[in-house]
Every structure is written in structure tokens, then in C-alpha cells.
Amino acid sequence: MKRFSACLAGWLLLLAILSGCGFKDIDRRFFVMAIGIDKSHAEEKAYRVSLKLAVPFAKIQPGETNTYRLVSDDASSIAEAVRHIKSKVDKELDFTQSKMIVVGKDVSDELLREDLLDWFLRRRDIQSASYMAVGDPSAEAVLNVKTNSERFPGDSLFLSFDQDGTESSFIATEHLFDFHRRVREKGIDPYLPVIRTIDDGAFLIDQVAVFDEERMKAVLSADETRIFNELVERNQNFDVETKTDKVQFALNVHRFRYDYKIQASPPAIHLKGRIVAQAEESTEAFYTRPWSYYEQLAERQTETRYARLLQKLQRLNVDPVGFGLRYRATRYGGAKEWKAWQALYPKVTFHPKVSIDIKSSGGIK
Known part of the structure; x- marks a missing residue:
């Protein structure tokens, strides 16, 4: 009898744990497709974090401009900004589909001190294969570009970097895991492609920013970037x-x-x-x-x-x-x-x- 009571108590405890595990259906989630980090202009706030959220629709047509929602917040840390953004949306934030990390030029030097990388590397739902880039004039401006060819939020950026779409000798590709390796490893310095906004419906990726151990040293021209890709990325195209x-x-x-x-x-x-x-x-x-x-x-x-x-x-x-x-x-x-x-x-x-x-x-x- 005592053994049965102990077994019953264990099953009840297990059911209590499972009932509070926090699972949410897909229609109660916002998938974060891209993350932008800028320097905040608010007092006592270090960062301005922007999240590009996918808005679910039954059918998405090319050129739809309402398929995403860009939510931004100023905070002293990325974790605090994300928690505060949750109070601005009606669904749970899901980072498992995040494939793009854009960092503003004014805050890019902090990547080398791992102040920004720390949050991305500690979260289990942030992919280490996510693409990284510098946003000019800001990460928020880059994420807010509405291209007519996007099938889903961030699609145009993903296709630009993963070579499933365009294959350009001017586009350098860098991943989160490789950038972190270059920051920590002696003898090989980090770099990031630069995304520039042209107008409300387009962006240009034909430059690369090079870093030393402390800061961004220079942004190479388009012609230099093409040669850079041949030597560093061993580009064949x-x-x-x-x-x-x-x-x-x-x-x-x-x-x-x-x-x-x-x-x-x-x-x-x-x-x-x-x-x-x-x-x-x-x-x-x-x-x-x-x-x-x-x-x-x-x-x-x-x-x-x-x-x-x-x-x-x-x-x-x-x-x-x-x-x-x-x-x-x-x-x-x-x-x-x-x-x-x-x-x-x-x-x-x-x-x-x-x-x-x-x-x-x-x-x-």
C-alpha cells in the first residue's frame, strides 16, 4: 500500500510538471526572423533592439508589405529589451527561425568585447549558423526595408547570403560561429559584410568591414571587397x-x-x-x-x-x-x-x- 501511494504521488508530481511546461501552439507564437542591434539614444539605455516578426497569413503573395512586424525597444541590455518587447506583442516570441543578425555601425565595436555576442551564444534557440552583418545607417533601417520580392520576412536577406538566390562576387558571408571564432582566435581577424539601404524598397551589399582586436578599422570599397572574397572566402564566382x-x-x-x-x-x-x-x-x-x-x-x-x-x-x-x-x-x-x-x-x-x-x-x- 505504501509503495502504491508513493508511485501515485510520483505520477501526480510528473503530471503537474508537464502541465506547466509552457508549450504554446504555433498560432500563439511570433517567429523572430531577424534581429537588429543599434546604440540607443535614450538616457541610461545602452542598446536599441529591433525584432522582425513574421505575421502568419493563410496565403502570402509576393510583394505583400504587411507580412512582418518590426518591434523595437531601448534597454540597458539585450535580454531586458527582449523581455520588454514581449509586453508589446500578443504572442510568445520564438527565436528558432532567426537567421539574420544585423548590428549597427555605431555599436559594432562592442562585438569584439563580446558584450553583444554573449546573449546570442548563450541562448539555445539562436542558431550558431545565423548570418551576421553591419547595418548602414542602422540595423533598424535595414530590417525595415520592404522589398517587393520577399515571400516571407527576411527572405531577401537570407537569399543574398546563403547563395540559394543571388551569387555575387561582391557579397561576403559571415556566420555567428565563425565571427566568434575569429574574435577569440589569435592570428585571424574578424570581418562582416555591410548592408546599405538605397531607398524604401532596396538595399545594397557590396562592401565588407574589417576589424582588429579592438574596433572596426575600415570599410573596403566594392572593388576591394570583390578581391577580399577571392582571398578570404575563396569565392569561385x-x-x-x-x-x-x-x-x-x-x-x-x-x-x-x-x-x-x-x-x-x-x-x-x-x-x-x-x-x-x-x-x-x-x-x-x-x-x-x-x-x-x-x-x-x-x-x-x-x-x-x-x-x-x-x-x-x-x-x-x-x-x-x-x-x-x-x-x-x-x-x-x-x-x-x-x-x-x-x-x-x-x-x-x-x-x-x-x-x-x-x-x-x-x-x-
């Missing part, structure tokens, strides 16, 4: 533009790979790359000269572009390619080797060598 006084042509790249070696004395980095391409546009027919002529022109200008970008990153004292990480990984001095690399990197000379093989002229003679 890009064009090689070549222009001289006599001819101008463009090559569409089919395959691209490169490797490099670090030389300690004298300090140098020898980068060797190989590109297989097809002629896409030219001011003269490719049959007037040997193809080797065009290959050599493209090789020299590509090597110059790589050297200029690497030298600029060196002057900024940032290393998003990860040369320092390779240096540490191939030596066994620990902290001593890291200090040696910090003294070595500003003195390094870059020697890029690119081999271009044109497989087709892209037309019929």
Missing part, C-alpha cells in the same frame, strides 16, 4: 577585369585555387594561384593575337590587385586571411611565436604569382 591602353576584356572564372608559404627571413609571403577562365567580353577579337598575350595581361593585373589589397590590410594591421594562424600552427613556440608574428607581420612583403588559363574565347569565329 567572379570575373577578372583587365584594361590597358590597347584592349579591355573580362574573363569569367570557372575554377580558382591558391596557396601560400610564409618565409621568416627575410619576411615574405609567397602566394601562388591558378585560374581557369573563359572570355566573356572584349573590345577586340581573341583571334587577332595569341591567347598567351591576354593571359599575361590578366595575370599581371590580378597580381597587382592582390598585392594592393594585402598591403592595405597590412597597413591596417588586420589579418582576415589568417596568415598569423598558419604561422602559429606550423611552429611550436606558443606565446613566444605569437609575439614573433606580431613583430613580423608589419615587415612582410607579398609576392603573389597567378597563372591564368583561358579555355574558351566565349564565341565562334
Whole structure:
């Protein structure tokens, strides 16, 4: 009898726990599709948090502008802002579908101190594979862009970064897990793509912001961003533009790979790359000269572009390619080797060598 009473009490306790587990049906939830963080202009408030919420409809047509709701709040922390936003909506906030984190330029430096990253990394319902970007002029402005092609809230941003939609050589992609790794790891510096609003119905992603250990150092131009994607993200979808006084042509790249070696004395980095391409546009027919002529022109200008970008990153004292990480990984001095690399990197000379093989002229003679 005592055993039966104890068993009954256990089942009643279990039922009490399950009845209060907090489960809510899908029609009682707001799915947070994107999160924006800006610096607050209110007194004693550190952040302005914006959440892009999906509004459920039975049928969504392309171009619908009322399929989302943007809710913002000012608070001293992200957790406090989210709790206060809950008082502004009539459904539970669900972060399991959040795939986009946009940080305003005025608060981006705090990412490096992990003040902002801490909240995202501690929550179990925030995906570590979420995309990250810098919003210009603000994260709230970027999330409030209404594009006519969106099928659901945030769809245009997701398609821009995951390459299921557009594939652009100007768009850099960065994830939460990789950004956190770059913030903590010595020898490889973080970067984030920059999303700029053009008007009420469009945005532009053709720049990248590079960081050192303390702050954002610079925003690269569109042309520099394209080269950055080739070296850092090893992008395979890009064009090689070549222009001289006599001819101008463009090559569409089919395959691209490169490797490099670090030389300690004298300090140098020898980068060797190989590109297989097809002629896409030219001011003269490719049959007037040997193809080797065009290959050599493209090789020299590509090597110059790589050297200029690497030298600029060196002057900024940032290393998003990860040369320092390779240096540490191939030596066994620990902290001593890291200090040696910090003294070595500003003195390094870059020697890029690119081999271009044109497989087709892209037309019929």
C-alpha cells in the first residue's frame, strides 16, 4: 500500500510538471526572423533592439508589405529589451527561425568585447549558423526595408547570403560561429559584410568591414571587397577585369585555387594561384593575337590587385586571411611565436604569382 501511494504521488508530481511546461501552439507564437542591434539614444539605455516578426497569413503573395512586424525597444541590455518587447506583442516570441543578425555601425565595436555576442551564444534557440552583418545607417533601417520580392520576412536577406538566390562576387558571408571564432582566435581577424539601404524598397551589399582586436578599422570599397572574397572566402564566382591602353576584356572564372608559404627571413609571403577562365567580353577579337598575350595581361593585373589589397590590410594591421594562424600552427613556440608574428607581420612583403588559363574565347569565329 505504501509503495502504491508513493508511485501515485510520483505520477501526480510528473503530471503537474508537464502541465506547466509552457508549450504554446504555433498560432500563439511570433517567429523572430531577424534581429537588429543599434546604440540607443535614450538616457541610461545602452542598446536599441529591433525584432522582425513574421505575421502568419493563410496565403502570402509576393510583394505583400504587411507580412512582418518590426518591434523595437531601448534597454540597458539585450535580454531586458527582449523581455520588454514581449509586453508589446500578443504572442510568445520564438527565436528558432532567426537567421539574420544585423548590428549597427555605431555599436559594432562592442562585438569584439563580446558584450553583444554573449546573449546570442548563450541562448539555445539562436542558431550558431545565423548570418551576421553591419547595418548602414542602422540595423533598424535595414530590417525595415520592404522589398517587393520577399515571400516571407527576411527572405531577401537570407537569399543574398546563403547563395540559394543571388551569387555575387561582391557579397561576403559571415556566420555567428565563425565571427566568434575569429574574435577569440589569435592570428585571424574578424570581418562582416555591410548592408546599405538605397531607398524604401532596396538595399545594397557590396562592401565588407574589417576589424582588429579592438574596433572596426575600415570599410573596403566594392572593388576591394570583390578581391577580399577571392582571398578570404575563396569565392569561385567572379570575373577578372583587365584594361590597358590597347584592349579591355573580362574573363569569367570557372575554377580558382591558391596557396601560400610564409618565409621568416627575410619576411615574405609567397602566394601562388591558378585560374581557369573563359572570355566573356572584349573590345577586340581573341583571334587577332595569341591567347598567351591576354593571359599575361590578366595575370599581371590580378597580381597587382592582390598585392594592393594585402598591403592595405597590412597597413591596417588586420589579418582576415589568417596568415598569423598558419604561422602559429606550423611552429611550436606558443606565446613566444605569437609575439614573433606580431613583430613580423608589419615587415612582410607579398609576392603573389597567378597563372591564368583561358579555355574558351566565349564565341565562334
